[in-house]
Amino acid sequence: MKTIIAIALLMASVSTSFSQNPAYNLVAKNFTLGDSLTLHDMIKFDIYLIHTNAPTVFEYAGGQYMFNFNTGISTTGLEFKIVGNTDLPASMAPRGPQVSGSQLRLAVGTFPGPGNGFLMTGNGPNGNLICQVRLRNVGAPFVNVPLNLQWRNAPESNPVTKIFAYVGGSTAEITTPSTHSIEGGNVLNGISLDVRVLIEGLYNNLFNLMNRKDNVKVYLADFNSPNAIVDSASAVIDSITFTGRFNFMNAPSGIYFLKVKHFNTLETWSKPGGISLTQGGLYSYDFTTSAAQAFGDNLKLKGNKYCMWSGDVNQDGIIDGTDLSSIDNLAYNFTAGADIPEDLNGDSIVDGIDFLIGDNNRTYHYVIAP
Numbered sequence: 001m002k003t004i005i006a007i008a009l010l011m012a013s014v015s016t017s018f019s020q021n022p023a024y025n026l027v028a029k030n031f032t033l034g035d036s037l038t039l040h041d042m043i044k045f046d047i048y049l050i051h052t053n054a055p056t057v058f059e060y061a062g063g064q065y066m067f068n069f070n071t072g073i074s075t076t077g078l079e080f081k082i083v084g085n086t087d088l089p090a091s092m093a094p095r096g097p098q099v100s101g102s103q104l105r106l107a108v109g110t111f112p113g114p115g116n117g118f119l120m121t122g123n124g125p126n127g128n129l130i131c132q133v134r135l136r137n138v139g140a141p142f143v144n145v146p147l148n149l150q151w152r153n154a155p156e157s158n159p160v161t162k163i164f165a166y167v168g169g170s171t172a173e174i175t176t177p178s179t180h181s182i183e184g185g186n187v188l189n190g191i192s193l194d195v196r197v198l199i200e201g202l203y204n205n206l207f208n209l210m211n212r213k214d215n216v217k218v219y220l221a222d223f224n225s226p227n228a229i230v231d232s233a234s235a236v237i238d239s240i241t242f243t244g245r246f247n248f249m250n251a252p253s254g255i256y257f258l259k260v261k262h263f264n265t266l267e268t269w270s271k272p273g274g275i276s277l278t279q280g281g282l283y284s285y286d287f288t289t290s291a292a293q294a295f296g297d298n299l300k301l302k303g304n305k306y307c308m309w310s311g312d313v314n315q316d317g318i319i320d321g322t323d324l325s326s327i328d329n330l331a332y333n334f335t336a337g338a339d340i341p342e343d344l345n346g347d348s349i350v351d352g353i354d355f356l357i358g359d360n361n362r363t364y365h366y367v368i369a370p
């Protein structure tokens with residue numbers, strides 16, 4: 001009797017495997033942004049297919065994988081590639097990655113024929129890695145707007161995402177858009193911060209202009225001691241608005257200090273109490289309106305605006321005789337050139353004016369941090 005029941009169950013199971021379509025979840029996940037704190041020009045993610053109705057056999061034949069995304073992430077052009085490994089035989093992996101307007105496209109690999117498909121049955125909790133892809137912005141970081149990555153599915157117009165299997169010895173489309181998902185796809189949803197800051201040596205208070213635009217780096221430091229650096233961004237400070245937009249792509253929402261660095265200026269921190277920043281938000285911070293905008297009131301009044309102290313030529317956190325002697329050495333020869341640290345006023349020559357700016361600041365001006 002037991003044997004008969006066992007055989008009956010076996011028959012039922014075999015019959016089920018050939019009559020039912022396999023079911024699956026399709027997931028894009030493991031999003032990572034760039035390789036460093038500052039260069040946000042690359043997004044990588046994985047595509048996984050998970051068989052969900054075993055013991056029904058899932059003999060994978062192929063798939064085309066299509067996404068919609070926000071083209072606002074780039075003004076300079078995008079490159080889309082397949083990188084890394086796949087669990088599929090190489091000939092069956094997706095191919096022909098392509099950016100087409102607001103679509104990312106991966107075309108089907110070779111269909112191997114019934115009986116030669118890839119068996120998805122019995123794979124681990126993640127299912128199978130279909131491929132890893134990389135979206136790179138050409139020549140610049142991404143614009144800090146949400147990526148808005150979504151599966152492109154029917155009933156949108158073709159091409160849409162389609163999954164094929166061998167069922168009962170023939171090829172069948174088994175696509176179920178409701179089981180396609182994306183985990184963490186809004187990777188480009190950072191914090192944007194407009195920082196207004198003046199570099200003393202570059203600031204001409206008579207004309208209320210900076211002598212030139214210059215690059216500044218802002219770090220987000222955790223509010224809690226030891227104030228670990230969580231993210232950083234660089235921007236050009238405009239010579240008229242004294243403002244640059246800093247996009248922080250890695251920092252979670254939280255309370256932060258700003259640490260501001262410029263190549264020949266004293267490092268300056270934002271006011272006590274920190275600043276509350278939330279992902280997806282646009283904020284502003286103005287170091288020019290009051291000494292109290294900096295930690296320890298560490299700003300210099302020039303005209304009616306507050307500036308970062310110029311003259312930390314060697315960037316050791318203090319303006320002292322070492323900085324002065326290097327300015328003095330170059331001023332002696334009127335050394336000329338772009339971006340010389342000793343050229344404090346940015347006129348591309350080191351002379352007595354630069355020495356004067358540094359000399360005025362060399363008594364007891366050092367970094368004041370939380």
Ligand SMILES: [Ca+2]
Pocket residue numbers: 311312313314315316317318319320322323
């Ligand atoms: Ca120094």
Ligand SMILES: [Ca+2]
Pocket residue numbers: 343344345346347348349350351353354
């Ligand atoms: Ca100069």
